[in-house]
Amino acid sequence: MRITCIGGGPAGLYFAVLAKLADPAHEITVLERNPAGVTYGWGVVFWDDLLDDLFRYDPVSAERISRAACRWDEYEVRATGKAVTHLAGYGFSLGRRDLLDILAARAVELGVEIRYRDELTELTEAGAADLVVACDGARSRVRDQHAEHFGAEIEVGRNKYIWLGTSHVFDTFTFGFEQTPAGWIWYHAYPFTADTSTFIVECAPETWAGLGLDSLDAKQGCARLQEIFAAHLGGQPLVDHRAEVGGTGWLNYRRLTNQRWDHGNVVLMGDAAHTTHFAIGSGTKLAMQDAMALADAVSGDDDLAVALERYEHRRKTALAPLQRAAKASSEWFERVPDYVDLPAKQFSYALSNRRGEYPTWRYLLHVATQSAGPRTLLRWALSTRRWHRARRRPGLAAASTAVSRPREPARLTAS
Numbered sequence: 001m002r003i004t005c006i007g008g009g010p011a012g013l014y015f016a017v018l019a020k021l022a023d024p025a026h027e028i029t030v031l032e033r034n035p036a037g038v039t040y041g042w043g044v045v046f047w048d049d050l051l052d053d054l055f056r057y058d059p060v061s062a063e064r065i066s067r068a069a070c071r072w073d074e075y076e077v078r079a080t081g082k083a084v085t086h087l088a089g090y091g092f093s094l095g096r097r098d099l100l101d102i103l104a105a106r107a108v109e110l111g112v113e114i115r116y117r118d119e120l121t122e123l124t125e126a127g128a129a130d131l132v133v134a135c136d137g138a139r140s141r142v143r144d145q146h147a148e149h150f151g152a153e154i155e156v157g158r159n160k161y162i163w164l165g166t167s168h169v170f171d172t173f174t175f176g177f178e179q180t181p182a183g184w185i186w187y188h189a190y191p192f193t194a195d196t197s198t199f200i201v202e203c204a205p206e207t208w209a210g211l212g213l214d215s216l217d218a219k220q221g222c223a224r225l226q227e228i229f230a231a232h233l234g235g236q237p238l239v240d241h242r243a244e245v246g247g248t249g250w251l252n253y254r255r256l257t258n259q260r261w262d263h264g265n266v267v268l269m270g271d272a273a274h275t276t277h278f279a280i281g282s283g284t285k286l287a288m289q290d291a292m293a294l295a296d297a298v299s300g301d302d303d304l305a306v307a308l309e310r311y312e313h314r315r316k317t318a319l320a321p322l323q324r325a326a327k328a329s330s331e332w333f334e335r336v337p338d339y340v341d342l343p344a345k346q347f348s349y350a351l352s353n354r355r356g357e358y359p360t361w362r363y364l365l366h367v368a369t370q371s372a373g374p375r376t377l378l379r380w381a382l383s384t385r386r387w388h389r390a391r392r393r394p395g396l397a398a399a400s401t402a403v404s405r406p407r408e409p410a411r412l413t414a415s
């Protein structure tokens with residue numbers, strides 16, 4: 001089969017890898033408008049569920065991803081005038097560029113052709129492919145060319161947000177809320193290399209305008225945010241990639257859904273098909289899980305139309321609960337002023353329970369684990385569970401620090 005993927009993000013590259021593994025005779029081309037090694041964005045987070053899937057589908061790239069990722073244990077919550085509190089849990093983070101480099105290298109090893117600096121403007125440029133995969137991101141040009149058929153719907157979120165990076169290395173995943181004369185502004189930050197953290201800033205539009213962020217360029221805006229978050233950044237700067245190309249990276253979140261995902265031999269995948277709010281950190285995972293489902297669907301004996309239908313059904317079913325959770329999560333952040341006067345422990349619990357699904361015992365556990373002893377014990381228990389889960393994955397070499405047996409719960413492990 002001749003397959004053209006429009007877009008070399010996580011979805012396009014991972015699908016190319018899996019389709020080639022399923023049938024080395026496939027001729028697969030990935031068109032990517034950016035030069036090799038160039039991308040927007042900083043680090044992304046993911047959890048054990050994605051690692052389990054990655055090891056099941058391609059242990060080779062999974063192991064490289066696992067080794068390149070950082071691991072963080074627990075979440076820290078900081079807010080002006082409140083004591084620091086902690087939320088149980090752990091996860092992994094990886095630079096978007098590192099992820100794309102790993103996937104691109106794996107795709108090329110398997111015989112996929114990646115054409116960088118090749119921006120598709122008209123669908124006809126996709127050539128005579130049997131299957132055209134539109135994985136060109138949330139603002140997909142391919143989707144826009146058949147907008148009516150796909151039935152795209154976009155809901156625009158109220159808050160403003162910006163995706164920044166900093167050389168301050170956070171100990172762990174941190175939420176920080178600062179009170180300013182113009183209202184509350186906060187960040188979601190996590191380390192993803194030994195010297196860089198992702199720093200996503202969010203606030204209500206009134207706060208954004210009240211702080212003058214609507215009229216500052218990228219450099220001035222970063223300087224303003226550095227002042228506001230000075231107590232959190234250890235003197236390190238904030239960086240907006242947009243400073244290099246003009247404008248700023250401030251956006252409103254756009255929740256995208258499509259009524260249909262395929263049109264003839266064209267199929268949507270990843271952010272081109274759906275988006276979920278960054279507050280649940282799942283966009284990359286869902287894009288890669290789409291790739292798994294599409295690779296499964298087209299590697300069977302079914303007619304292409306039936307295969308694409310099966311893929312769409314499987315993914316829409318899997319996505320529904322996460323989309324609800326993401327919506328609840330983004331709406332919580334639009335109501336921060338309703339919660340922020342709560343005492344520290346209640347506030348961080350409200351943040352962790354923003355999808356509204358926890359039973360009462362979770363609150364009791366949360367309060368109990370704010371003191372050092374129970375908190376250490378819980379971290380140790382989670383780290384043991386993580387170690388056992390990692391051991392069950394196929395193809396993972398014993399040397400990988402991602403599965404090293406927990407002794408003391410680690411703050412951050414580059415794995």
Ligand SMILES: Cc1cc2nc3c(=O)[nH]c(=O)nc-3n(C[C@H](O)[C@H](O)[C@H](O)COP(=O)(O)OP(=O)(O)OC[C@H]3O[C@@H](n4cnc5c(N)ncnc54)[C@H](O)[C@@H]3O)c2cc1C
Pocket residue numbers: 006007008009010011012031032033034041043044045046118119120121135136137138140141162163200269270271272278281282283284285286287
């Ligand atoms: C602030 C923020 C934080 C996020 N944090 C996380 C996180 O922590 N964890 C997580 O999992 N996800 C996160 N995400 C989401 C994640 O970045 C996306 O969901 C994910 O990258 C989707 O992958 P994709 O391959 O579908 O699309 P993309 O990653 O957008 O890739 C699309 C590719 O297509 C290329 N392209 C576009 N148009 C064309 C064209 N016409 N011709 C050729 N190439 C083209 C682009 O250059 C790009 O490389 C975050 C997103 C935001 C905005």
